[in-house]
Amino acid sequence: MSRRPYVREVPRTTWFFKHPRYMRYMAREVTCIFIGIYTVILLVGLARLSEGPAQYEGFLEALRQPGSVLFHLLALAFSLYNTFTWFNVAPKALPVQVGDEHWPDSVVSGGHYVVWVGLSLFIRFWAGVL
Amino acid sequence: MTENRMGTRQVELEVLRYNPETDQEPKFQRFTVPCVNEWCVLDALNYLKDNLDSTLSYRWSCHMQVCGSCGMMINGEPKLACKAMLRDYAGVIRVEPLSHFPIERDLVSVADDFMAKLKRVKPYLIPGEKRTLADGEYKQTPAQLERYKKYAMCINCMLCYAACPEYGLTPKFIGPAAISLAHRYNQDSRDGGRDERQEEIATSEGVWECTFVGACSDVCPKHVDPASALQQVKVASTVDWYLEHFMSWVKK
Numbered sequence: 001m002s003r004r005p006y007v008r009e010v011p012r013t014t015w016f017f018k019h020p021r022y023m024r025y026m027a028r029e030v031t032c033i034f035i036g037i038y039t040v041i042l043l044v045g046l047a048r049l050s051e052g053p054a055q056y057e058g059f060l061e062a063l064r065q066p067g068s069v070l071f072h073l074l075a076l077a078f079s080l081y082n083t084f085t086w087f088n089v090a091p092k093a094l095p096v097q098v099g100d101e102h103w104p105d106s107v108v109s110g111g112h113y114v115v116w117v118g119l120s121l122f123i124r125f126w127a128g129v130l
Numbered sequence: 131m132t133e134n135r136m137g138t139r140q141v142e143l144e145v146l147r148y149n150p151e152t153d154q155e156p157k158f159q160r161f162t163v164p165c166v167n168e169w170c171v172l173d174a175l176n177y178l179k180d181n182l183d184s185t186l187s188y189r190w191s192c193h194m195q196v197c198g199s200c201g202m203m204i205n206g207e208p209k210l211a212c213k214a215m216l217r218d219y220a221g222v223i224r225v226e227p228l229s230h231f232p233i234e235r236d237l238v239s240v241a242d243d244f245m246a247k248l249k250r251v252k253p254y255l256i257p258g259e260k261r262t263l264a265d266g267e268y269k270q271t272p273a274q275l276e277r278y279k280k281y282a283m284c285i286n287c288m289l290c291y292a293a294c295p296e297y298g299l300t301p302k303f304i305g306p307a308a309i310s311l312a313h314r315y316n317q318d319s320r321d322g323g324r325d326e327r328q329e330e331i332a333t334s335e336g337v338w339e340c341t342f343v344g345a346c347s348d349v350c351p352k353h354v355d356p357a358s359a360l361q362q363v364k365v366a367s368t369v370d371w372y373l374e375h376f377m378s379w380v381k382k
Contacts, residue, residue, distance in 0.1 A: 002150075
């Protein structure tokens, strides 16, 4: 008897439709597009700021357009999704063992949330917004 | 009467069949199998082979989630057939060989690729300190055991490879179980073989092919959490790189 193994090809562009967990993974990956665009907008804002008050006011005016507001809401939702999904898996990459036991995952990911909220408050305070 | 008291039901099994001697491609075949409610999918397959179609091929051995032989796709999810209880399934149960591996025959997949990768990562103790029998055993504290215990639970069932889309798309990827086992020995206080294993796993075919989908950990029947092992190897390899390139005066 001769061997004749049958190979099932994985469809290269549609594989992630096969399982909900692959879809969730792709959703997490797609968030980077929105975060990337937001970063570019932020850099453009900095450039306008360096050009003078009138240019910066024009930039702020552009931000107030409905399309821009909609984009920022979307970008916020995607970056929150990105943050939550990564913080929740952080214990896998950074386990903390003290003595004979590992800290529970909730402590490690909880620590990330605490630092996140703390840093956000600090930056708002530092910038004089709070 | 006895059977009724135990609770029986007719289970519709849709099994992917492939005979390399006669078939051009695999196709599904439907069987109606009289099953006891408390059976697992493996029991249903055993009944099928004993009473309905003796030509059905599949691997199994222990029937108790230890040997890792009966991994297969059950309704699209990689499972041990001995751990998939019929009471958790309604309607037709679709049984296929593990995804991402070639099919040898029916539900038997070709494991050669995994076996070769397993060998490459040297999943055995390479003593850091040579001792003779007269020196006695290598001692280890509970804290040192805790560092790798989870990763020592792997039974080589390959469910993680069937779940991993990276392995499906890029078969040269060393993959979840083999890298987790390498990590298991790297974390062992008695071991001194880390440099040899890093040659294989801290590479583009090794951990850097992983994009942290996390499917391997979702499907692992022994809660090994291979995704955590791979991320830890990435962190450690990154630290190695920085130490080597920017802080070469620091001894590893």
